[in-house]
Amino acid sequence: MRRLPLNLWIGGTVVGILLLMALFAPWIAPVDPLKLDLPARMQGPGGGHLLGGDEFGRDIASRLIYGARTSVGIALVTTLVAVALGLVFGTLAGFLRGLPDRAIMIFNDAFLAFPGLLLALGFMTVFGASRTGIVIALGLAYMPVVVRLVRGTVLSVRAREYVEASRVGGNSELYTMVRHVLPNCMAPVIVLATTMFGWIILSESSLSFLGLGVPPPAPSWGNMLSTARPHAAQAPHMVILPGLCIAMSLLGVNLLGDALRDWLDPKMRG
């Protein structure tokens, strides 16, 4: 057993805190994140509110904690959607090969031909700015990366001897696939899912910042930054704090992703 590396510790701790904040938001948050307190408008940290008030005097500390719930919730669901779809199509392509593989990969390559947020913006046009809209848009936009990884891994794993052994032993193709091929594809998928979780937190906050994500008044770190922008001069804390939360989360997820990659999949180290 190797010693756990430092980045796994730091990344794991940050992500752990993030998950706890998301899970227990109603118990941790000092007050209701939507409660107006007009005298505390744009008040700095300290005073009546731990981290100050926003443009309507709503408690920023509570909004940040509920914002974690929003961001982490959306990112978790979206990652699951992308990974599930990616596993299904990637396995089908790698397992059936031939025509289904060609068909799936044509669609996949079409999606991959779009840069960055562009495909997600296209989907947001169709599905509208809402939580469901974000999950569908980002889930579909990130799915192709998973499809490509899973297909490649399935193709390489199915050529191994233990897969051949299972087939020779009289097991059906399907049994061999589910029992022997898929489990051996999971390590790279887990590494990708961790990194993807970070990308999705960033994408969701970008969309919310652009006004195409989580609709106000529900707090998300992205829409908090967006509404804070015009007040940056009078209340800099309104701009500093939500961004700090996003940056800390991304740093944690990136460190955890790097550590998991080194740990689970030494071949991918670069």
Next chain:
Amino acid sequence: MLRFVLSRLFSAVPTLVLVAVTIFVLMRMVPGDPATLMLGDLAEPDQVAAMRRSMGLDDPVWVQFLTWAGQILRGDFGTSIVLGDPVLPLILDRFSVSATIVLASVLLAVAIAVPLGILAAWHQDSAGDLAVIGSSTLLLSIPSFWMGLMLLLVFGLELGWLPIVGYVPFGQDAWAAARAMILPVVTIVLVEMGSIVRMARASMIEVSRLEYITHARAKGLSERAVMWRHAFRNAFAPTWTLIGLVLGSLLANIAVIETVFTIPGLGRLMIDAIYGRDYPLVQGCLLFIAFLYVMVNLLVDLVYPLLDPRVAE
């Protein structure tokens, strides 16, 4: 070599067709009837029916697609519902703004990040290397819009050195235009530097472990000659590909920077079109950016053999 160029050029065609089909399908999925959207909610049913006919909405889908693709090929991207102007000139006008910022930023980011990554690799595991790799991981974790807002807060509001809003066209006042571009460009440089530094460093380390480097050293070449003449040329290829990807994804993500600094660029045009349900304009922006991305990648691939001649064989 010629075969490589031709095959690469031809392989871009199906990609462009797929991108066009995806966008066509996407725009068909938009809820609501396009004819009613064009005419507004108060239109009479027979007006809508006439509009549907003139828009070709009653034709079979594949006829609609071919008509549409034909128009796109002739440069007719339709007319903006909200602004009433043809879509393509609108896009090109705003694109010149975004392109200036993106190109300046990427050039600057590469000029700083690549030498930094190479130096870090050459002094692997030194204190300097750790500082470089640590700060690039940190930079990778900072969202561009927050980086922009923080720079705005410090250099625009607190210190008052640079303008906080407003975009000035270069033709109007070059000095003011350059000043207004400093913060957006610095923001993008800082945000994009992280990944380029890490890539340059990683591929340089990989190359420096190869035998021909040991051989070059054994031959008695100076460290500098080994590094630049032998290691750098082979190590740069993966970074070159990454630069293409960064350039392309910036074309889509520039909307965020343009929002922070109130710059009337292409990204902002698209976001406003999405807000205003101006579907012809949204479609035009999607097509334009996606096509541009395919073209950037094509260009990157065509230059690649100059860095690594093995690819062309």
